[in-house]
Amino acid sequence: MSAKNSPSSATPFWRDERVLQTFGQVVFVLLVGLFFYSIARNMVTGLARQGMALGFDFIKGMAGFDIGEMLIEYSRSSTYGRALLVGLLNTLIVSVLGIIFSTILGIILGVARLSTNYLVNKIAAFYLEVMRNLALLVFLIFWYLGVFLKLPRVKDAIVWPGNILLTNRGVGIPWGIPTETFGTYRLILLGGLVLASAVAVFLHYRGLRTGRPPLTTLWFFVTWIGAAVIGWIALPSAPLALDLPYVKGLNLAGGRILSPEFMALFSGLTLYTAAFIGEVVRAGIQSVSKGQVEASRALGLSGFQTLRLVVFPQALRVIVPPLTSQYLNLAKNSSLAVAIGYPDFFYVSSTVINQSGRAVEMISLVMLVYLSISLLTSLFMNWYNQKIRLVER
């Protein structure tokens, strides 16, 4: 047993478990490295044989093609880089709107699924089952070809109350156009936000002092909206002029025109992801033990109060991690836009690949961008998860 005391003299290093473990790991890393190196080399030599060099200089070249929808200035004489930016913004807008609306709808569905009302419960169950078992691509194409392109032509547009025009060229909604007082109004909004935050902080501390739960969020919004309304009335002229959509020649004009591609992608993504979020919410709520609900009812809290103050805060811990992956799915699924012609980031990049012939560079760039979007989303959601987790004493 003396060997155990002095392993260096008795156990040769090739039989020392610690050395072997480290050695094994080093060999593995080297093999993986070698594998990727050979693949990268293979690619570079392959490209060299075809007389092609890698490089991102082409990004500054003139794009030469037009894009149907853009949030920033863009024309055919802009650069490829600018075109990609237009696509990226289109991806972001549809993802952000999709996340917001699918969360709202998902929470409603999740709660409805647990409702004791037979009809509400069954309708939610039916919706969830149908949506979760559909292929998203099929669903998107259905919304595009089956719904939004089947709307009437511009001259026989359906008019919904609130002056919403439905046509196969897009959906026109009223929109505000900034007037000369808009700059001042923006300052008022900002001031309102500061004031509302102050109110919220005050309420929070008073709540801590008195022990009565304050409706912080509610008062925050009441203050802010109040400031916004007062500002709107107080200004000499309204900061936004109402612009109604109307039919002009071949197309819609005025207001804000949402293209059929955008509407199809947005509706498809939202309705589809909402089903998954609904299931996540249901699972989260069910994870809260029944005793908690019973205890809060025994304390005299109403049904809604129970949900808001007891169930949701605890359910949130279970909900947030899978919710994050649903958000990521939604953002990534937005690249299916390619099937219905919505000019999202992936769509624009495939046009750029085709017009510039830079497949390797562009695909790497596309992957990096989607990765960044996903990482930023999960970074934010992890921070939020950290914040809401149960503080154990």
Next chain:
Amino acid sequence: MNKKLFAMLALVIVASMVLTACGGNPSTAAPAEPPSAETSAPAPTTAPAAPAPAQVEFTAPGYGGTLATVKERGVLICGVNSQVPGFGYVDAAGAFSGFDVDYCRALAAAIFGDPDKVEFRPVTASERFTALQSGEIDILSRNTTWTLQRDTELNGNFVHTTFYDGQGMMVPKDSGITDLAGLEGGTICVQTGTTTELNLADVFASEGIAYTPAVFDNADNTFAAYAEGRCDAVTTDKSGLVARRAVLPDPENHVILDVTMSKEPLGPMVRHGDDQWFDIAQWTVFAMITGEEFGITSANIDEMMGTATNPEVRRFLGLEGDLGLKLGLENNFAYNIIKLVGNYAEVYDRNLGPNTPTYIPRGYNSLYTDGGLLYAPPFR
């Protein structure tokens, strides 16, 4: 947390390299093949050990590689369209047919003496050049417009134009639009990854006409959206408009405007770096044109073989000289093309002639003797 992020980032970058490398893989195999000795012409192959000072003729790397690969594989892989009737289309029986498809068959006939030794691979407008560059297809015959950028940056070489076309615009008859200016403020359906998309932007910018493009990634989606009334007009090559109009639900309700927005010389395209393959592809086109010029058809060619006295016709048919061997093919390659597929006029009539639903008048695509642009160099 941070470390994890970086690790993931690194992984993705590496993964991107893997993926892209996979795309490049087949190509590395193809050109690497040494030029085989099947060329009976005194082709100086790359004998590495022997300096061979007697044969100082220079061969570029990759020379002859494509033909060797195709012969070894036993089948030609041809990138075609599958959505434009008359040019490249999958018919009800599931077979490929069309003008561009017949060119592939002619090339297979020239190489193997069998027009069916060809595998058609449908490629979309936006993936076609990558498919060609990566070696997934041996030749691209998919109504592709010859442009300088494609000739250089996209690493392609265009062989002789097989179809002279121009970009047109189709509108519904009841719209009453007769010229481009009538489309002011309208929406125009167009397919991505095409010269059409770029020409549209060019022409409308220079004429100062405002429009919104609705861009789709293949011809089927483009014309489906147009048929649903998503756009006021649809634009592509005029031949494509004629062909697609034939398969619209209501062909009689659509008119093609009498404007030509661009020159669109369409022809087969090969990769840079294999001049022998380029020559074969090029002379396959010339053989078809020359066949029409000499009046040699698949019907009368066997008779011609016996009676031809004109030296150029005899050279063409492989009865004299060794023109086919110079290309690395059988000496009677032109005979095989005409006999098994047909001359230019036959192929044209079969796919685009007056008896087809996709009738397009010959126009520029007539022999130079008839006032067209088809003019093949001599077989000598």
